[in-house]
Amino acid sequence: MADDILVILQQEAGKVRRVALEMLSLAQQLRPGQVTAVTFGPDAESTKDVLGRYGADRMIALNQDVFAHYSSDGFAEAVRQIQNAVAATALMFPATAWGKDLAPRVAGLLQAGLASDCTEIRSESNGRLVATRPVYAGKAFATVQIDSPVQIFSIRPNIQSVKETNRSAEPFDCPIDLQALSFQSKVVEVRTQATETVELTEAEIIVSGGRGMKGPENFQLLDNLAQALGAAVGSSRPVADEGWVPHSYHIGQTGKVVSPNVYFAIGISGAIQHLAGISGSKYIVAINSDPEAPIFKAANYGIVGNLFDVVPAVTEAVHRLKAEQ
Amino acid sequence: MKILVMVKQVPDTATRIRMAPDGASIATDGIKWVINPYDEFAIEEALQIRERFQGEVVVISVGPQRVEEAIRQTLAMGADRGIHVKTDAGLDSYQAAAALAAVARLETFDLILTGKQAVDDDAAQVGPLISVFLEIPQVTVVLKLSINPDTQRLVAERELEGAIEVVELPYPAVVTAQRGLNEPRYPTLPNIMKAKKKEVRVESLEALGIDTVPKVRVTALSEPPTRPSAKILTGDPIEAAQQLVNLLHDEAKVL
Numbered sequence: 109m110a111d112d113i114l115v116i117l118q119q120e121a122g123k124v125r126r127v128a129l130e131m132l133s134l135a136q137q138l139r140p141g142q143v144t145a146v147t148f149g150p151d152a153e154s155t156k157d158v159l160g161r162y163g164a165d166r167m168i169a170l171n172q173d174v175f176a177h178y179s180s181d182g183f184a185e186a187v188r189q190i191q192n193a194v195a196a197t198a199l200m201f202p203a204t205a206w207g208k209d210l211a212p213r214v215a216g217l218l219q220a221g222l223a224s225d226c227t228e229i230r231s232e233s234n235g236r237l238v239a240t241r242p243v244y245a246g247k248a249f250a251t252v253q254i255d256s257p258v259q260i261f262s263i264r265p266n267i268q269s270v271k272e273t274n275r276s277a278e279p280f281d282c283p284i285d286l287q288a289l290s291f292q293s294k295v296v297e298v299r300t301q302a303t304e305t306v307e308l309t310e311a312e313i314i315v316s317g318g319r320g321m322k323g324p325e326n327f328q329l330l331d332n333l334a335q336a337l338g339a340a341v342g343s344s345r346p347v348a349d350e351g352w353v354p355h356s357y358h359i360g361q362t363g364k365v366v367s368p369n370v371y372f373a374i375g376i377s378g379a380i381q382h383l384a385g386i387s388g389s390k391y392i393v394a395i396n397s398d399p400e401a402p403i404f405k406a407a408n409y410g411i412v413g414n415l416f417d418v419v420p421a422v423t424e425a426v427h428r429l430k431a432e433q
Numbered sequence: 434m435k436i437l438v439m440v441k442q443v444p445d446t447a448t449r450i451r452m453a454p455d456g457a458s459i460a461t462d463g464i465k466w467v468i469n470p471y472d473e474f475a476i477e478e479a480l481q482i483r484e485r486f487q488g489e490v491v492v493i494s495v496g497p498q499r500v501e502e503a504i505r506q507t508l509a510m511g512a513d514r515g516i517h518v519k520t521d522a523g524l525d526s527y528q529a530a531a532a533l534a535a536v537a538r539l540e541t542f543d544l545i546l547t548g549k550q551a552v553d554d555d556a557a558q559v560g561p562l563i564s565v566f567l568e569i570p571q572v573t574v575v576l577k578l579s580i581n582p583d584t585q586r587l588v589a590e591r592e593l594e595g596a597i598e599v600v601e602l603p604y605p606a607v608v609t610a611q612r613g614l615n616e617p618r619y620p621t622l623p624n625i626m627k628a629k630k631k632e633v634r635v636e637s638l639e640a641l642g643i644d645t646v647p648k649v650r651v652t653a654l655s656e657p658p659t660r661p662s663a664k665i666l667t668g669d670p671i672e673a674a675q676q677l678v679n680l681l682h683d684e685a686k687v688l
Contacts, residue, residue, distance in 0.1 A: 178598075180561070181570050205593040209573045212526070212558040216565030221527060221648030224556045243554050243654070247450040248459065250554075251653040255646075292570035293606070297599040307595040313687075337688070355613040356592065361446045361552055362470045362612060369687045381446045387657050391685050393677065394663070407663040409680055411673045421674030429678055429688060 111235070112142045112196040115164070116187055116214075118178075118206045119147045122154035126310065127202040127265035129162040134268045135200055136163030136275070138231050144168060144280065146190060148175040148183060153279070160277030162270060167277045174286060178206065182291035184213035190282050191218060191258070198237055203262040204309075211262045221254035227267045227388070237261070245361035245384035265310055266367045267388070301356070308359065311340035314368045314389075316359055318344035318382075320375020320396060320415055324352035329419045330374060336426040342366070344376045360385035375415050378403030395419065434488035434582070436479040437540060438512065439533050439547035439559065440472040442496055442503040446552055450656075457651050458523070468503050471548025473617040474610035478578060479546050480511045481615065486582060489513045491540060495532050497521045501633060508628035509620030515633040516540075518641065525647040526554070530562030535641040537567060542605060549574045549609040557609075564607035572600045573609040580604075 113135040117128040124147075135143040145164035147155055152169035159167055170186060187210070191199065199214065201207035203225040215222035227249075228240040237259050243250045254260070308314060315334040317327055327341070334341045341357065348358035359366055361381040367388030374395045376382060383406050386392060394407035395415050404410045411418050444450075445465040453460045468476075479490045492507040494500045495518040504515035518532050537545060545564075550557035557573075564571035576597070577590040591598045592611050620628070638645065664680065666673040681688045 180572075184565075205574055205591070205598075208557050209561065209571070209591075212561035213565050213571065215527070215558070216530075216562045221525070222556075222558060223649055224558060238652075241555075242657075244444075244448075244450050244459075245446075245552065245555060246657060248452070249655050249657060250651045251655075253650045253652050254648060255650065256648045293572055293600055293602040295598050296601050298593070299597045299599070301595055301597065309594060358612070365555075370681065370685070379447075380449060384446075391681070391687055392660070393681070399665075404663055404665065406660065408660055408685070409677055410663045410665045411670075411677055412665060412667045413670050413673060417670035418674055421671045422677060424671075425675045425678040426688070429682055 111139060112144050112194060113139050114144050114146055114191065114194065114196040114199045116146045116199060116201050116207070116210070118202065118204070119149060119152060119155045122151040124155055124158060125202065125204065125265070126270070127204060127263065129158070129270045130265065130268035131200045131202060131263050132159060132163035133271040133273070134229060134263065136273050137271070138229060138237065141165055143275070144194065144196065145277065146170070146187065150176055156277045156279070160275045161272050163273050163275055164277040165275045166280040168280050168282045170284060172286065174289070174291060178295045179291040180209050180213050180293050182289045183210055184217055185289045186284050187214045188217040189284050189288070193282050196258070198259045198261065201260070201262040203264045207262050211260060215260050218258055218260070220256040220258040220260050222260040222262065223252045223254055224262050225264045226261050227264050229261055242365070242388065245365050246387035247384045264367065306338070306340040308340050308342050308364050308366050311366070312369045313337045313339035314342050314366055315339045315372045315374065316342035316344070316376060317347060317374050318376030319346050321347065321352070327353060329416070333372070333419055333423045333426070336423050336430065344379070344382050373403050373407070374419060376403055377401045378406055434482055434486045434543045435541065436482060436488065436490050436544045436546060437537055437542045438472070438475050438479045438490060438492045438507070439545065439563065440476070440492050440494045440503060440507060441469045441551045442466050442494065442500045443469045443551055443553040446470065452654055452656065457654050459654065466499055466503065468506055469548050469551045471550060471552070471610055471612070474612065474614045475546035475548050476507050476510055476512060477615045477617040478610060480618070482544070482580060486580070491516065493518070493533055493536050495520065495524065495529050504633050505628055506620065508631045509625045510618055511624060514631055516636060517633055518636045518638065520638050522638070522645045524645070525649045526556045526558035527562060527648045528643060528645065530559045531566060532638060532641055532643045533559065534563045534566035535643060536636060537563065544604050545607045547607070547609055549611050560607050560609035569605045569607060570602040571607040572602055574611045575608050576611050576613045578608060578614065
């Protein structure tokens with residue numbers, strides 16, 4: 109199975125994240141007919157149909173009970189064994205919390221180079237893969253070459269398009285020596301946070317507030333707009349530092365780096381660290397009372413005005429549009 | 434508890450990134466160099482652990498001469514001593530982790546702390562790679578850490594997309610810090626004075642047996658694509674809002 113791409117992905121209760129389908133579509137485009145998906149846990153096999161539809165030619169389902177809960181050392185060793193058996197030329201991981209924990213561990217075990225958080229991968233004429241990845245949180249883009257025989261990539265969610273190619277995801281039996289696996293680091297509990305809204309790094313639309321919101325109580329305005337749009341809510345760093353919103357809202361160079369279709373920056377002046385974190389957005393909308401705010405230079409559309417008047421008016425206009433659709 | 438903290442010196446996040454003439458690196462003139470913000474959380478956590486359980490905090494960093502300044506800053510925060518693996522070579526994550534692991538092996542330790550990623554290359558690899566090279570477990574992107582010296586085990590809360598994951602592991606281990614873990618302290622004047630007298634040992638890649646052939650090379654660096662200048666709407670808020678929604682629907686086709 110040389111020249112294969114192994115796509116290592118996470119499933120929960122038989123469901124996979126969109127980034128899994130993005131990776132499969134990309135892998136299928138790079139190596140048609142040579143894509144093997146690897147997934148873990150007792151429900152691993154129930155992902156067969158969806159993985160096949162989006163580009164898995166084969167699948168390796170590690171459905172043993174020991175893979176029910178994530179363990180970075182146990183999972184990494186299992187991937188190493190699979191790679192030793194199948195000798196793929198490239199491995200792909202999602203650049204999610206899960207994949208970013210696992211991929212470098214696998215890279216270390218395989219003594220292979222890893223390009224993290226890639227936004228583009230292309231095939232060279234010699235068959236090697238070359239990646240583009242943002243650095244300095246998106247202030248620059250690097251073209252990276254991995255020189256080790258095995259090339260490893262983690263793929264940023266929300267960038268690649270998803271394409272149905274209707275493959276068969278043939279089950280491939282790859283025996284794992286469970287005795288050789290340690291499970292030292294073990295997940296014992298997962299606490300889901302209140303998830304009325306979408307996770308920022310996967311959101312198609314983000315409504316984000318800054319100091320111009322004047323206080324935590326006014327974030328209700330953003331929640332209302334976000335609800336109308338089906339969007340996630342984020343913030344600039346100062347308001348997260350002030351405790352107006354949880355740290356998990358913070359978007360920017362030292363917070364989350366996002367790439368939605370539309371990013372609404374509301375009462376955000378546009379510090380360079382914040383602009384870095386949103387540079388992957390397809391469209392940026394700025395709403396700010398200061399026409400000189402740097403955010404307008406980064407935006408596609410802007411409204412200069414009092415956000416306390418403008419935001420409810422935008423929410424109303426979105427409601428009207430949705431009612432027509 | 435002997436704690437090693439792996440620190441990287443990076444350009445301040447307020448830096449405007451410009452490309453160097455070679456087209457594959459950044460222009461470094463005029464850059465203000467700082468401790469990687471996520472590494473500051475690692476240092477603070479190490480200092481708090483030492484306050485609770487006694488022991489030693491040793492800071493290790495790889496890089497050129499200027500890196501000593503970052504190490505001195507951590508000593509001023511309260512770290513006991515520093516080790517500077519001095520090199521002008523641009524290392525990839527794999528080599529940097531190999532060098533740091535080699536120093537760790539010589540030092541011995543109970544715990545290794547570092548930031549979840551460095552804000553220059555954003556690779557988020559060094560912590561996990563060190564743990565592989567040292568054959569110890571890891572937990573990354575940690576928001577909360579508790580240590581049980583009796584059982585030699587850690588319980589860590591790490592951040593996932595929209596969830597918190599609780600991870601248990603034995604130590605020695607590698608822990609990478611996320612914003613929210615703590616509030617890093619500022620150096621006090623007496624500590625700044627004391628830091629000048631603290632030891633910073635210099636190591637070389639050659640002595641550690643680290644080769645300088647990277648596995649991952651940056652062959653080109655470019656500026657992000659620029660956006661066309663914005664359409665700015667002013668005037669009556671209700672009209673401007675309606676125009677905006679129309680543009681997003683009809684022109685951008687994203688609503």
